[in-house]
Amino acid sequence: MTPRTALEALTARPLGFLGSAWPWRALGYLLSGGPLGVGAWVxxxxxxxxxxxxxxxxxxxxxVLVLAFVTALAGPLERARLPLIAPDVRIAGSGGSGGTARTAGPGADGSRAVVYGAVSVLAAGWIDLGVVFVSLGVPGVLLSAPLQPDAPVWAAFGGPVAGALLLPVAAYPITAWAGARGSVARAVLASGDAELSEVRQSRARLVDAYEAERRRIERDLHDGAQQRLVALTMKLGLAGLDLPPGSRAAREVADAHRMAKDALTELRELIRGVHPQVLTERGLPAAVRDVAGRSAIPVDIALDLPHRPPPSVEVAAYFAVCEALANAAKHSGALRCRVEGRLRDGVVEIEVSDDGRGGADATAGTGLTGTADRIAAVGGRMLLSSPVGGPTRLRMEIPCGD
Structure with a gap:
């Protein structure tokens, strides 16, 4: 696994760690912060x-003005040099969007940044340089033993050997301290919702990976097993034509032909449940019309989407509509359903309503909890109104992004 931070790099094998760029990154990180504090005190x-x-x-x-100025610079400097030890963990400027953690701004987060800058200037920068000089100073002195005129013979020969052996060891305390400093900087300079933003990013990535796997399974079933079943059904049908009518062989082939057709029908239903091909090829309105045509109760459709939403939005909306129609057919006693949808201000709004008895409960095991989780994973929300006596309205609002 490729390490994402300096601390993760320390867990690699020694040869892999020492041969990587992480020790040099950590050294550059520590040396880039010390001069600011030294310059301030000078x-x-x-x-x-x-x-x-x-x-x-x-x-x-x-x-006081010099210290205040340098303290104010400590935060931007830390954000600029943090990619040296955590290139995949970004802390952008205020107003960052997407999954990027926002920089601490005014208020409590800004106060933490000011305190961090003061500590960095007053002490942490000096400690950075101290760790570097101690870690490299010991092997450096040993390596320079032959250059000292009063060094004994054993030191002149043994010093460089010991220094060469200790020099790779110096990479560990340097990288460990740099990684610890970077972790503290991320915790201080990132806003309070940075961790929540990362969790949302991770959940969205998992959903995308899950849907990509569903599409792959659908393609494999459609292009593999389904085509073989179609070919088998045709061969059994042709074989039945060549057999004497009413013979035992004809009856056996006819039974096999019927079972093959039933298996093909079940496989097609399974493929629709995994990831319907019509959704991939023709979009959400066509997929909703397809599922409505197979519904046990009549469904009126009024979908006005001028262009196709992102695939993750289409998938979430499609399966939410499927769940709503299935619940209406099984539990509501409705005589008719209606699916309405539109794209307004970058948000897909879909409402599924029925004229049934109402009383739907998202916590009663009807699948609505999973539907709400699926919609929330793509940044949307689900609203349910189902008073006893009806009607039931299930509304979904899913942002389409940029």
Whole structure:
């Protein structure tokens, strides 16, 4: 598995980790943050040293302004260098859309960013440089032993060997500290709903993968098993024509022919349940008309979609309509159903209503809970109105995205 962050990279095998770019990324991450804090303190030290010429109050005000300015820069700098150790975890600027975590803005999140910047300037940047210098300094001193004029012979020869052995080890504390710093930065600079946004992204990816697998199974069944059953049914029909009418062989072939046709019908129903081909080829209105034509009660359809929604929206809406019509036929005692739909302001709105007895309950095991979950997975919502005595109205609102 390809690591997504520096901390995940540490779990790889030593040769794989040391041969990757992660140690260099971690080193660049730590070195890119330290100079800001060092520069701030050098500037403050210079102002303190010159307080006799510019005045104590002026030096104090300038020092505070320098620290405030550097603290304000710490957040943007952290966002700019964070991809070095977490390239797949993005923290975009405020107003980010989609699944990108939003940057901390005004309020509590902004206060955390300011505090983080102050801590980064006052201490964390120095610790970054300290970890780098200690981790690389020990093997560096050993490697430079032959250059020291008063080094004993054993140190001159053994030092470079020990330094060369310790140098790869230095990659581990550097990467570990960089990964820990990056985790803290993500937790502080990301807004409070960043984790929820990631969960929604993950759920949407799972739904897309699930539907892609359903389409693959549908294609395999349609192009494989169904075609073989069609060929078998035709061969059995032709074989029956060549047999004497009323003979035992003719009756056996006729029974086999009938069972093959029944199996073909069941397979076609199974394919529709997995992923209807008409939905893929002709879109949601045609697929709804197809399922309405097989409904046990009459269904009126009024769908006005000027263009096809995204495939995930079509799939969610189709199976929601199927579930609603199935519930109406089984539980409502309705004499007629109606399916209405439109595309308004980038949102697909579909309503399924019937004239039955009402009293539908989403928690009563009628499949409405699964339908609501399916719609929520693509960012939509489901509304149910079913008073006792009817009518029942099931409304779905699914955004189509950009």
């Amino acid at each position: 500037a403050v030290a210079g102002l303190v040293a010159s307080r006799g010429r510019i005045g104590g109050w002026a030096a104090a005000v300038c020092a």
